[in-house]
Amino acid sequence: MPKLPHKLTQFLTAFFKVAVVICVCIFIYKRLLDETEFKIENWLQFLINSKIFTLKVMIVLVSFTLLNWFLELKKWKRLVYPFSKITLKDAFKQCLSAHVLAIITPFRTGEYGVKAVYFPKFMRGAIIKQNGLGHFMQLAVTGFFGVIGCISIALSQYPDKAILIIFGVTLLIASIILIVRKLINRFKLDVILITQVLKLSILRYLVFAHQFYFILLIFNIQIGYVLGMSVISATYLIASVIPILNLFDAALKGSIAITLFSLFGVSAMPIFCATLLMWMLNFVFPAGVGSIYFLKLKTHDRLTTKLVQDV
Secondary structure: OOOOOHHHHHHHHHHHHHHHHHHHHHHHHHHHHOOOOOOHHHHHHHHHHOOOOOHHHHHHHHHHHHHHHHHHHHHHHHHOOOOOOOOHHHHHHHHHHHHHHHOOOHHHOHHHHHHHOOOOHHHHHHHHHHHHHHHHHHHHHHHHHHHHHHHHHHHHHOHHHHHHHHHHHHHHHHHHHHHHHHHHHHOOOOHHHHHHHHHHHHHHHHHHHHHHHHHHHHOOOOOOHHHHHHHHHHHHHHHHOOOOOHHHHHHHHHHHHHHHHHOOOOOHHHHHHHHHHHHHHHHHHHHHHHHHHHHOOOOOOOHHHHHHHHO
């Protein structure tokens, strides 16, 4: 395919970046204004009436978000360590700029390409695999805690079938462990790397799950810790297997959480507001910061320009 003139490719590259950022902003804006089940004035009034906007609460919530992303940066830094010794600052730039495309693609697939372009061409195949490994480990952790949450919910609803439920789930967990072990042996994965990434994935999961639970406490949701965390875990498990854009994450998790919490007499509005707040803290605000880096994205051999040419 003949190459486009240099000035034209520069223009098309810049246009592509700006278009992505504008699309992200439009979609986020529409998600905040076009909720059919809950009008914006209703949840805004609910948030204002709660204690969510006090200084102490906001400091705690922002701290949860910062810790969540810090663990994600550490995980990414460790994943690419065998190929490139990047700094935490590099990881920050790569993860946040990739997050911009991740939130508008199912299963965060857009993240793979953006992270890869920060590395030389000969490394990109390995970098994409490492990114996939990181996602798989986080999904595995979500699945593990989600299964435990589902067990807890099932036992609370069907106590007479406790033995059957526990037996079935035990078989499921055992099967998952065997599959993971076979994958490690087949692809000769670094056990030390897997262990370290797994620890960071667990810590990250615990951080955002407890952030959710903390918001529920602020909204005066009367539910015990074990049951509350079980429902949260089940919510994340169900949401993780549905291929939906992260822009619609609040609506998806909100619908699932409202359904599950309703089993225990919790009203819909605080649950919806909690999922919306989690979405804004962990998806919208990072996407805003990532947009700055995405617009400044430069690669080793101008892969972004090549992508535009191929289109």
